[in-house]
Each structure stands twice: as structure tokens, then as C-alpha cells.
Amino acid sequence: MRLLPAPAGSGIVFRRTDLDNFEIPAIGRYVAKVSYATSLMRQGVLIQTTEHLLSALIGMGVDNIIAEVDNLELPILDGSAQPYVEAFLSVGIRTQRRRRESIRVLRAIEVREGDKFIGVYPGSGYSIEYTIDFPAPVGRQSASVDLAAETYGSAIAAARTFGYQADEKKLRDMGLIRGASAENAIILGPQGPVNGPLRLDGEYVRHKVLDLIGDLALAGRRIEGHVVAERAGHAMHTALVSRLMKDRSAWELAHVPVAAEPASTAETNAELPIPVLVGA
Numbered sequence: 001m002r003l004l005p006a007p008a009g010s011g012i013v014f015r016r017t018d019l020d021n022f023e024i025p026a027i028g029r030y031v032a033k034v035s036y037a038t039s040l041m042r043q044g045v046l047i048q049t050t051e052h053l054l055s056a057l058i059g060m061g062v063d064n065i066i067a068e069v070d071n072l073e074l075p076i077l078d079g080s081a082q083p084y085v086e087a088f089l090s091v092g093i094r095t096q097r098r099r100r101e102s103i104r105v106l107r108a109i110e111v112r113e114g115d116k117f118i119g120v121y122p123g124s125g126y127s128i129e130y131t132i133d134f135p136a137p138v139g140r141q142s143a144s145v146d147l148a149a150e151t152y153g154s155a156i157a158a159a160r161t162f163g164y165q166a167d168e169k170k171l172r173d174m175g176l177i178r179g180a181s182a183e184n185a186i187i188l189g190p191q192g193p194v195n196g197p198l199r200l201d202g203e204y205v206r207h208k209v210l211d212l213i214g215d216l217a218l219a220g221r222r223i224e225g226h227v228v229a230e231r232a233g234h235a236m237h238t239a240l241v242s243r244l245m246k247d248r249s250a251w252e253l254a255h256v257p258v259a260a261e262p263a264s265t266a267e268t269n270a271e272l273p274i275p276v277l278v279g280a
């Protein structure tokens with residue numbers, strides 16, 4: 001895949017180079033089906049597994065970009081957002097003249113489904129509180145991340161996706177983990193990871209935060225508010241996006257104040273200055 005700079009106001013756009021450069025903007029309206037990954041579809045054209053790239057873009061403050069892909073799936077890379085972050089750092093990020101808009105949450109929006117829950121609340125900056133409860137060896141884990149104070153690169157980007165060895169055959173039969181391996185996921189045995197040590201404390205829940213940031217990017221702009229998620233997943237994340245998009249009285253478009261951002265790119269849009277190849 002190739003990531004290209006884009007003019008201010010373009011947002012994040014996927015381009016299928018194998019289909020006459022057909023474009024699919026990364027916005028909630030095009031969310032297709034959601035199970036183990038998030039997919040977008042426009043006029044029958046699919047783009048699958050969008051969440052890790054979108055997460056890295058929000059985390060690194062890139063607003064405008066064209067992501068060229070020559071098939072229907074984004075590369076899984078190492079199962080985290082780290083390779084994207086490294087690609088962005090290697091080419092640099094250029095600020096643009098137009099001011100950055102964010103979605104400032106004005107009142108609570110909540111989605112509950114059985115014991116799964118997700119809600120977004122007014123708050124300055126962008127903070128996330130996530131709790132997961134998976135079978136052993138993961139168990140119950142929580143993480144609180146303040147994207148305004150903590151850097152995405154050190155706290156979130158490196159967290160890899162994970163899967164249970166016991167589920168592997170079932171998932172492979174369903175065609176869901178084509179190419180999944182010890183190189184692109186934490187593989188879990190009964191006692192813990194079977195492919196080496198974890199990269200981060202709480203890597204499992206941090207990966208869910210990574211996914212959440214990527215899925216909420218489909219709101220079209222960075223969120224300004226506090227998100228709480230419990231046992232959620234891609235379906236709950238994207239349900240929150242559509243609920244938010246439908247309820248126009250729950251948020252306003254705002255310009256992000258400088259103090260809420262760690263980088264000097266705070267009040268501008270940002271793009272990549274030159275194209276970058278990832279996972280080619």
C-alpha cells in the first residue's frame with residue numbers, strides 16, 4: 001500500500017488502484033459489515049481491515065491522506081499500528097493552512113448490548129477508558145489513556161492484535177485469519193503468549209484502545225470527549241459512530257485549542273509531505 005499527501009479538507013480516503021482508482025472515504029456512512037475487523041463499502045466496492053491505519057492517523061494527527069491499496073484488504077503488517085507510525089515519522093508530517101475541526105461532544109451518547117457497553121461524554125481533549133474481559137490467559141484488564149497527555153506512539157501504537165490458539169482452526173475455516181501468524185498477532189496458549197514476550201503492559205487492552213481510536217475515526221474528525229468502553233468491539237465502536245452521526249444535537253464542530261494537543265500541529269490540518277510505502 002502507498003500513503004499519499006492530500007489537500008486540506010480531503011480527509012482520509014481509500015483508493016483501490018486495482019479498480020480504476022475507485023475511492024472510498026473513511027466515514028461512518030460506508031461502514032459495511034463488522035466482525036473481527038472493520039470494513040467499508042461504497043457502491044459494492046469493499047475495503048477491509050481499516051482500523052489500524054485509521055488509528056495511527058488519528059494518533060499521529062494526520063487529517064488528510066490518500067491510502068492506495070491494490071486489493072480489498074489493508075496489510076496486517078505486525079498486527080499493530082507501529083509500522084504506520086514509523087512510516088509517518090520517516091517522511092514527516094506537514095501542517096496545512098486550514099484549521100483542524102473536531103467533533104466536540106455536548107452530551108452523553110451510550111450504546112448497550114447485553115453486557116457490552118460503549119459511551120461518549122463531554123470532556124476536553126480525547127480520553128478513553130477501556131475494560132476487557134476475555135477467557136484466560138487474558139482475563140479482565142483496564143486501561144485509561146489520555147491522548148492529549150500521553151503520546152500515541154509510546155502507549156498504544158505497538159499493541160498487537162491477539163488470538164487464541166484454540167480458535168485458530170475455526171477462524172481459518174471461516175476465512176477470517178487468512179495469513180494470521182506469530183508474526184502478525186499475539187498467539188495465546190492456555191498459559192500465555194506462545195510467541196514471545198508482550199511488548200507493553202496491558203498490551204491486550206491497549207490493542208482494543210487502538211482499534212477503538214481507529215473505528216471512531218469514521219466519525220470523520222477527531223473526537224473531543226471522553227469514551228468509556230466495556231467488553232466492546234468493532235460492532236459496538238461503529239454503532240457508537242452511527243449513533244453520534246445521527247444525533248446532530250449531541251455534538252458540535254469545534255476548533256481544537258492548542259493546549260489540548262501535544263504537537264505543534266494543533267490548530268492546523270496535517271498531511272504527509274511525500275508518499276510513503278507501507279508493507280510493500
Ligand SMILES: [Zn+2]
Binds near residue numbers: 051052161207
Ligand atoms: Zn485490531
